[in-house]
Amino acid sequence: MCPHTQPQPSDVSAPAPEGSEVVEGADHASDDTAHASQPGSPTEPSPREQIAAAIRRERTKAGISLSELARRAGIGKSTMSGLETGTGNPSIETMWALASALDIPLARLLDPPQHEIALVHADDLPDLPSTASNYAATLLSAAPANSRRDIYLIRAEPGTPRDSQPHPPGTVEHVIMGSGSARIEVLGESYEIHVGDYFTYPGDQPHRFTALEPGTTATFVVESR
Structure with a gap:
């Protein structure tokens, strides 16, 4: 599908503001993992559940506790619990803080399920709003x-x-x-x-x-x- 001009290498990652916020959530995090499926299917996890599973996965890889990750990211333990159970409301600032604390790219916490062929309609794209400005990011x-x-x-x-x-x-x-x-x-x-x-x-x-x-x-x- 490429045009006839010579392609130029490009990095499509988009920067976003850093920071953190506090939202209320559950006191204890579950270790259950979310299951990926085709967009729109009944078994597809919600965007919050996908993020929750990614946070649990990366925290486990890092070998640190929920409390320690919350401390490193500068967010409350209740916020951390809510994010890991999928009941919190993650902002772009919070997710950047977690990615920085885990020393990983932000995309690793947001990457949607991968399928060989996938069509995602605009209204179904999950976004992360900013708490500081009228701004939202969607991976x-x-x-x-x-x-x-x-x-x-x-x-x-x-x-x-x-x-x-x-x-x-x-x-x-x-x-x-x-x-x-x-x-x-x-x-x-x-x-x-x-x-x-x-x-x-x-x-x-x-x-x-x-x-x-x-x-x-x-x-x-x-x-x-």
């Missing part, structure tokens, strides 16, 4: 280790579809619709995407992009290893 996808991501702006009009041959093995494409709408066909299935939707699929398979409205634009991120 769409975290880059795997030792990968390269190139970013393209696509402009397309209705008419002849754009057919793309398979890219090198392991290539993954990510699409975020900016305006209009489009249909993407891959692995024998057809997906319609609209403004704000996020779609990912294996770029090492034949795929087709068809603009459905005049003035269709999209951001394409091509991930290769």
